[in-house]
Amino acid sequence: MEHTYSFGIIGGMGPLATLELQTRILNYTKANSDQDHINYCLVNIPKAPDRSDALNHPEKTKVLQRYLSKAINDLHKVGCNYFAVPCNTVHHFIDNSMIPEYMTFINMIKTTKDYISKHHPGAHIIILGTDGNKAMGQYDNIQGAKVHYPKDALQQDIVDIIYDVKKGILNEDVLSAFDKTLKDIQQDMFDVPIFISACTELSLFSNAMKTKYNLVDPMDVLVHKLIDISKL
Known part of the structure; x- marks a missing residue:
């Protein structure tokens, strides 16, 4: 099956913020039909550790980075060349070693x-x-x-x-x-x-x-x- 996603989103941190992001993508896109909207892929990981807690607990940092690494690779596997995360603090935990070649992180x-x-x-x-x-x-x-x-x-x-x-x-x-x-x-x-x-x-x-x-x-x-x- 051909995958044509414009970008990927790693969500769930938190869930309401992720929903708000999707609503704004919908509302800000100029569209007259379903087909005018954007193909994108969402990976939701609400069970990832609290980001502020992870800053002070190395074990939680490791767990959070495992969640993020898997999510990034899942988006890569379905053909997303770009990805973003609607959580400010989580940006601290994403490093270049997690990002596959030819994939770009859109840093909010x-x-x-x-x-x-x-x-x-x-x-x-x-x-x-x-x-x-x-x-x-x-x-x-x-x-x-x-x-x-x-x-x-x-x-x-x-x-x-x-x-x-x-x-x-x-x-x-x-x-x-x-x-x-x-x-x-x-x-x-x-x-x-x-x-x-x-x-x-x-x-x-x-x-x-x-x-x-x-x-x-x-x-x-x-x-x-x-x-x-x-x-x-």
């Missing part, structure tokens, strides 16, 4: 940093993510930008919101808490900042927040990149 973090440098030079950037993301400094060193993180108490509020989403809690209380946290963070700044939702769980609320704050969602940046790849 690098793509977003390039986008910020191009479209928001000189801006103050606030990184909204997990403690693991903060510890790794994944969005540090954005060329031409000044990168900041929330103060400790507000950082904990962001983490609590992320893990509420992982529990499937998507109600108005969580949305209001996110809104209040962004407002409190912004009030600490001399200039109006640009927020990066550096955890894809936060993408579930990003469209609502874009009407009130300057917010860049790496998931959106990734989706547009994947749609461009599908046209090659």
